[in-house]
Amino acid sequence: MKPFPFTAIVGSDDMGLALTLTAVSPAIGGVLVRGEKGTAKSTMVRALADVLPTQQVMAGCRFGCEPAQPDPTCPDTDQHTENILHRPSRLVELPVGATEDRVIGSLDLEKALGAGEAAFEPGLLAEANRGILYVDEVNLLHDHLVDLLLDAAAMGRNTVERDGVSVSHAARIVLVGTMNPEEGELRPQLLDRFGLTVEVAAPREPGMRTEVVRRRLAYEADPDAFASRYGSTQENLARRIAEARTRLAEVVLTDWSLAAIARVCAGFDVDGMRADIVTARTAMAHAAWQGRDHVVRADVRAAARLTLPHRRRRNPFDAPGLDEELLDRLLDDDPEPPDPDQPDGPDDPAPNTPEGEPAEDQSSPGSEHESSEPDSGPAPEQPQTNEPTNTADDGPDSDVTPLPVGVAEVGEAYRTRTFTAEGVGRGAAGRRSRAITSRGRRVGVTTSNAGPVHVPATVRAAAPHQAARGREGRLLLRRHDLRRAVTEGRESNLVLFCVDASGSMAARRRMASVKTAVLSLLLDAYQRRDKVGLISFRGADSELLLPPTSSVDAAARRLTDLAHGGRTPLAEGLLQAGEVLRLEKLRDPDRRALLVIISDGRATHGTDAVGRAEMAAAHLRSEGIDSIMVDCETGRFRMGLARRLATALGARLCPLDDLADGGSTIDPTRLADTVRAHRAA
Known part of the structure; x- marks a missing residue:
């Protein structure tokens, strides 16, 4: 069955343009596509293979050496012949669950055990040499595989030194990845290795959605007939990409365009020089794609929109995207010299679609069913600043006059202490707790x-x-x-935050400090590739604001809007935390959990609130739940309720003021002695 044609995909101009420019100039370094589920990201990437130019390879070479410039260190040099083969450009898929041996290659066990010969069996990096390596759900890739891709992308070679094998071969790959940001973010080191990035979303215009469904149903009814309708446009696109590749060597990067690229990169405060280099390569590829022999303003602008969104300096929870108004101002600071040879009007359009089909994008060969509007990413949510009207001291919450509900601001995150699960686990590879993993x-x-x-x-x-x-x-x-x-x-863990948002937490603006502390812990979880969940308790009940997820950004957004006020249903919060962890244990038995309770230890809702809270804590301890108690009590005179709760939980106690890296935690055994001494006094 033929794949869905590249030129038949509707919408998503940026994604189509990014993939096309990478096909024109593989030196750009690949594409990262971010978008919600159901936007056919994978369909479009897989369809790209049909419009890529063919390659010449040495016959008998498992590593795809180029006949004009064979790799002098190729392990198959003895197998090279004078015969030259023509093959389609390869698009190799790397599964998220692939093993390290399958990616980099390994000892050929059949020859080793059968003939006693230490032979090398090539992996996916060898198969993808001079082609595209595609990783679907790249943000879910294990860290040890990410490290391998970083090495290959940086050096253009794959070196294997293990199990008696010493091999190095060329691995010039174009890395293409797709991901859903709701499932977690990508490591910054790997993110920077993608030359271009685009944001995709489903179209909101009914006419475009209708056309998407019509084409998909037509393809599923008769794939071969549907593909044949786009045969001419596929051929035109493949020819145009091949012509642009040839023209690329003749494109001139003028002094003005080079200065404009440097001005734009500096204006967006990007780190390092890779952004300037990739933007220059992309602008030249765009000029070649449009049939020009030199780079103009439109090429620099198109390149910057694709190369800078993921490179501009931002906090981990800031929304991605690019301020296009700032981009235009930076480009207009030094107007481009007039070019008498350049005709006015829009850029050269893409190949025409078959008669009767909707026209495709004017600057890219066609895209998926996503919005045709440039997407600079969602605007970051602004925290509300209305302060709670309650300014009572740290006394118990009143049952007579309910405290008003407010929303506190969130301060700047800081580096926190590292909390780890006790013992040695067997969870997914990560960066937090000790575990038996596939690499180490x-x-x-x-x-x-x-x-x-x-x-x-x-x-x-x-x-x-x-x-x-x-x-x-x-x-x-x-x-x-x-x-x-x-x-x-190291493994990743599930970090479940159970946050006290009652009225007592609003005293002395304490809730702002609590939110900042939770945000800082979320940042630590983001860096350690953890799953996170968020429970809030106030008033008469608790609420699961965010079920356990890999999207730390989603947790940060929930935290920003977290309201506070009312009584303190501590027992309800602890019981809901236990139920959430019980269900997650059934879903993923190997992932260990850390319960982080942020509270002053008060319990004021319901009959015998303190007794029920201690019973709930004892239940969590009997279930073997590893917990951290962050004591939020402040002031000169303290009741020590959080210490008492930590003892019942068997939790490690950390005062809020000591949460920053360099503070101290209190061991439960010493804590019990402290509480007994306090009671005796």
């Missing part, structure tokens, strides 16, 4: 089928049996001789 330092060996082969341990296991097996020269191995390495690294 070797701490032992096992006979299971999981993990990389530990060659020395395998040889030692087989050595005592060689005489009985009739060894003659080479080592004789059996399946039960295989030993796998057990490696210890």
